[in-house]
Amino acid sequence: MFINWALQEINLKIVYYGPGMSGKTSNLEYIHSKLDPSLTGELVSLKTKEDRTIFFDFMQIEVGKIKGKKPKFNLYTVPGQVYYASSRKVILNGVDGIVFVADSQPHRMEANIETLLDLESNLKADGHSLESFPWVIQYNKRDLPGVESVDVLQKKLNFFDVPSFEGVAVKGEGVFNTLKSVINLVVQNVQDQL
Amino acid sequence: MVQTRKLKDGSRQVILNGAQYDGITRVLSELANKTKASAILFADMSGQLISQRGNTENMNTTVLSALAASDFAATSEMAKLVGEEAKFKLLFHEGEKRNVYLSNVGDSFFLVVVFDVSVTLGLIRIDTKKAIEDLNTILEDDSQAAGEEDKLIDSDFSSLLGDALDDTFK
Numbered sequence: 558m559f560i561n562w563a564l565q566e567i568n569l570k571i572v573y574y575g576p577g578m579s580g581k582t583s584n585l586e587y588i589h590s591k592l593d594p595s596l597t598g599e600l601v602s603l604k605t606k607e608d609r610t611i612f613f614d615f616m617q618i619e620v621g622k623i624k625g626k627k628p629k630f631n632l633y634t635v636p637g638q639v640y641y642a643s644s645r646k647v648i649l650n651g652v653d654g655i656v657f658v659a660d661s662q663p664h665r666m667e668a669n670i671e672t673l674l675d676l677e678s679n680l681k682a683d684g685h686s687l688e689s690f691p692w693v694i695q696y697n698k699r700d701l702p703g704v705e706s707v708d709v710l711q712k713k714l715n716f717f718d719v720p721s722f723e724g725v726a727v728k729g730e731g732v733f734n735t736l737k738s739v740i741n742l743v744v745q746n747v748q749d750q751l
Numbered sequence: 752m753v754q755t756r757k758l759k760d761g762s763r764q765v766i767l768n769g770a771q772y773d774g775i776t777r778v779l780s781e782l783a784n785k786t787k788a789s790a791i792l793f794a795d796m797s798g799q800l801i802s803q804r805g806n807t808e809n810m811n812t813t814v815l816s817a818l819a820a821s822d823f824a825a826t827s828e829m830a831k832l833v834g835e836e837a838k839f840k841l842l843f844h845e846g847e848k849r850n851v852y853l854s855n856v857g858d859s860f861f862l863v864v865v866f867d868v869s870v871t872l873g874l875i876r877i878d879t880k881k882a883i884e885d886l887n888t889i890l891e892d893d894s895q896a897a898g899e900e901d902k903l904i905d906s907d908f909s910s911l912l913g914d915a916l917d918d919t920f921k
Contacts, residue, residue: 558764559799563772567904568799596919601814612825615798615817620915624908631798631817647824651763651797733920737913744912747764748904 558653558747567628569743570651571736574676575658576668577609577637580697583726584658585614585632588736591729592618610636612644630740637672646679654743655692656735658726659714661704669714687717691742694721695735700728755859765795765859772802774889779804782864782882786875789849792863793856793886796820805865819853819863843872854879856886 559568573581582602589600596619603612614634619627635645657676659669677687696710707723715721720738724731755765767775779791783804790805792812798820803812827838844851845868852864852875862883864875 559795559797560764560766561772561801562767563769570797592919598813599811612821615814617813620919623911623915628912643828644825647821647828650824737916737920740916741913744904744909748906748909
């Protein structure tokens with residue numbers, strides 16, 4: 558969190574984390590397409606020729622003034638592919654809240670778990686831990702046939718009982734609820750600690 | 752020093768007071784005048800733009816800051832791979848019309864100087880070095896530490912923000 562008193566700005570950094578092709582970029586694209594252009598900046602995507610995120614996607618959104626303060630939310634995604642582990646780590650620098658976008662398909666369960674463990678170890682390197690850090694889970698791709706039940710996903714991934722949402726990011730289902738929830742958690746977290 | 756608080760969960764809160772912001776903006780203005788740089792940005796390593804000077808109207812400086820921060824992050828990983836123990840202190844991108852000079856300011860901040868190829872790199876280096884010293888002095892000065900931050904985020908703020916989010920995400 559970065560607070561600039563002169564400009565009365567409060568800046569939060571939210572990172573969308575998850576395995577490759579789980580829908581992190583789709584979340585940002587939906588938010589970008591739906592918000593009033595005056596409240597959102599450009600969506601920047603650093604993609605490979607194959608349309609996979611190579612470094613990150615970035616977008617800033619605003620919600621107007623609140624009690625004279627201007628909160629700004631900087632949304633980032635990380636690349637999901639295993640070989641971009643290094644870029645995932647650096648994007649977590651200064652993070653305030655995390656959305657873990659899990660792929661609901663049974664054959665991606667292992668990738669979900671692996672990425673969650675990778676997230677935990679990256680957070681630990683920075684002195685954080687999933688146990689106390691503000692984060693939420695989105696079980697994405699609920700519209701696909703044969704997806705894992707939410708019960709199973711909860712048991713295997715949500716071991717700290719954080720808020721979880723079902724999503725179909727490409728259609729926007731669950732996208733705003735997920736983002737709202739993580740922002741609320743971050744703000745609550747700051748409030749509790751002052 | 753810039754007020755940095757570590758919250759219980761390990762996350763970092765950086766607070767810049769009014770005097771520091773004014774000081775930073777003054778240093779950036781001086782540097783812009785001296786070097787004839789097209790644009791100068793001061794940002795923190797998480798990618799957050801703090802202040803800017805020069806011709807930035809047609810430049811998306813929010814995104815530029817985020818990209819510059821990741822530039823630093825990527826090259827610090829590169830440093831490790833090639834056996835450099837410290838981080839690289841400066842990065843230079845040379846173009847046909849414009850160059851970009853990035854230099855860290857302490858561990859947590861950095862400066863981006865965008866300038867035409869007609870401006871000598873040596874001049875940029877010397878003036879930027881002086882500006883960085885001034886910036887470090889300003890960032891270390893905590894005599895004007897803000898006292899109101901405790902009241903910044905209260906339950907009232909949370910519920911108003913919740914309403915604003917509902918409104919925005921309709």
